[in-house]
Amino acid sequence: MYSAYSADQIVKTAQEIRPYLAKLLDAPTAQQVDGQLAHLLSQASAEPLATEQIVAVLSQHELTREWLRRSLEENTAAETILKSLRTYEPLTGSHNPIESPHYVCPVASCHQEWYRRDSAVETPRCPIHDVRFVRDSKGH
Numbered sequence: 001m002y003s004a005y006s007a008d009q010i011v012k013t014a015q016e017i018r019p020y021l022a023k024l025l026d027a028p029t030a031q032q033v034d035g036q037l038a039h040l041l042s043q044a045s046a047e048p049l050a051t052e053q054i055v056a057v058l059s060q061h062e063l064t065r066e067w068l069r070r071s072l073e074e075n076t077a078a079e080t081i082l083k084s085l086r087t088y089e090p091l092t093g094s095h096n097p098i099e100s101p102h103y104v105c106p107v108a109s110c111h112q113e114w115y116r117r118d119s120a121v122e123t124p125r126c127p128i129h130d131v132r133f134v135r136d137s138k139g140h
Contacts, residue, residue, distance in 0.1 A: 005072050007051040011044050013071040014054045016078045017064065023082060024063040027112055027127040033057060033064065086115050103133035 014037050021030040036057045044050040058068040063085055070076040070084075086100045100115040105126035112126045114133050123133050 007044065007048070009072060010051040010054055011041060013068060014041055014058065016071065017058065017067050020067075020078065020082050021064075023113070023115065024067065024085065025061060026114070026124060029061065033061070086117075102136040104136045105129055106131055106134045 017024075018034055018037055021034050024030070025033060037054065040050045040054045040057065044054070055068065058064045066085060067081050070081045071078075076084075083099075100117050103114045103116065103123060104110075105112040105128070107126065107129045110126060110128060112128060112133070113136075114124055116123070125132050
């Protein structure tokens, strides 16, 4: 599917998504994906198969797969992709998208966060402090 794109385009997409992984995936998964991408990016210039592996890593999760598609197929900027992935799809007839609720760890010095994309998903616990995330009152 992504064979039409150059190795440089795939590497650029992987580099652009890394700072946003914590906003797209739960913390342990984000760390795992970031580690895999860091390793593959370090090999990308010497190993031709590294770009195929980058695509495989980003294709494993719905939000990173969508990021990959929008970045390569639509050439969409990173901030625009992030904002669109953090919004609910509007109801039929609605013209205003609603931004996903933002949750944070209640421990003051913690920077862990999570965005609710589906009301059926239970609010997770902070992977560092093992306390349930709370809704951010700043209105993100």
